[in-house]
Amino acid sequence: MxxxxxxxxxxxxxxxxxxxxxxxxxxxxxxxxxxxxxxxxxxxxxxxxxxxxxxxxxxxxxxxxxxxxxxxxxxxxxxxxxxxxxxxxTENTEEITDKKTRTQYLEKDLHPFLAHFAYYYLKCYTKTINHSKSNKKEFGEWVHPDVVGCNFPIGEWSTEVLNLSSSVGNNSINIKSFELKRELNLGSLRENFFQTVSNSSWANESYLVAAEISKNEDFLNELTRLSTSFGIGIIRLDIENPLSSEVILPARTRENLDWETINKLTLNRDFKDFLKRIKNDLTSNEIRKEEYDRVYEPEELIKSITKKR
Missing domain, CATH: 1.10.10 (Arc Repressor Mutant, subunit A)
Structure with missing residues (x-):
């Protein structure tokens, strides 16, 4: 069975x-x-x-x-x-209300939740970008996305089609960029949103991701307006039940990448390695999963966040 x-x-x-x-x-x-x-x-x-x-x-x-x-x-x-x-x-929409409990986990603790969601629901292999590895002497003001990811046609296309698309310069990969926040609310919305626009608009798809998203009507209206205007998608991570994480507002897909910005991002070693990894996987027609962020099972994710409380 x-x-x-x-x-x-x-x-x-x-x-x-x-x-x-x-x-x-x-x-x-x-x-x-x-x-x-x-x-x-x-x-x-x-x-x-x-x-x-x-x-x-x-x-x-x-x-x-x-x-x-x-x-x-x-x-x-x-x-x-x-x-x-x-x-x-009659669904259970109960939110975490204990402020002390909510603040126990850090933004970095959400990265594995995003890697899980991206892998299973966006069909995307992700790589966390360590900001400390950026070359601040050469480009000190540049801020990198928190996580980047790539969709590959490998496994979906035949070898013949992959080889032909590569020979004409079209691999049909889709690169995604993610800005990760613990919480989104009306007070921090514009700062967080335009940080995402600044850090992620070079990619084919850009997302602002959070575990706690306010249900305030004014906030949701403004979030929807900004998402529609700038094409930034919104993802809600469910730390209680990772399988219920979801895209609440879709990203607009851009056909072309911003290569000038991508070149600046290579000042970060993690990002440079990410680009090399994509190239190697496309050349070999084989995705080396172990070279990307590890994808944990839901039970492991829940245990990891529970330890923080």
Missing amino acids: TFIELAERVLREEKSPLTANEIWKVAENKGYSSQLNSQGKTPWATLGAQIYVNERDNSQTPFAVVGKRPKRFYLKEQASLFDLEQIET
Whole structure:
């Protein structure tokens, strides 16, 4: 049994929208999990990731989703059995309210959450940029993005197509730049947003990422306006349930990279190594995953942030 077949079976029998974790618990109780041909240490995380990706990318997917925090899955064929509107309005949207608890973790602790989200949902290999490695003597005022990433056609295109596209100077890679903040609110919005514009607009896609995003109506209206005007995408990281992280406002894709700015960014050793890595992977038609940010499983991410509290 595959993970997708297992999820379909559980949802068909349970006749109820379930989270990925709930699907796994039912599968364990019914003994279905033992029928998986999986040697992974965290099969429940693999199950969750595969359902999310299947629902997002497969036009023929049997799954549909309701709610956001947490997301619940159901089978399209059973949609008439549920009051989806009621489920949507009764979702748990409880936020972390203890200010002391909220301030225990640092911005850098969110980097692994972003690497996980980028890998599974943006199909992107990321590299954290260490600002201390920038050559401040040569270009002291330049500020680098927190994280950069790349989408590759490797694995999706045949070798013949890859070779042809490379020979005509078109590898169809997509480079992304991410500015990471712990919290976004009305008071800090413009500063954080225009820092992202300054640091990330050289890329094909630019994102402002945060774990805590205010629900203030004025803030959300201004955030939406700025995102639309400048093409900056917004990502919310869910540190309680990494599988529920999401793009809340999409980025505008730019066809061309800003090579002049990219050249300035190479004053940072991490960024220069990132460019070399992309070139080597394209040349060899093989992605060396170990050379990018490590992608942790959801359980590992949650444990890492829990230790900070």
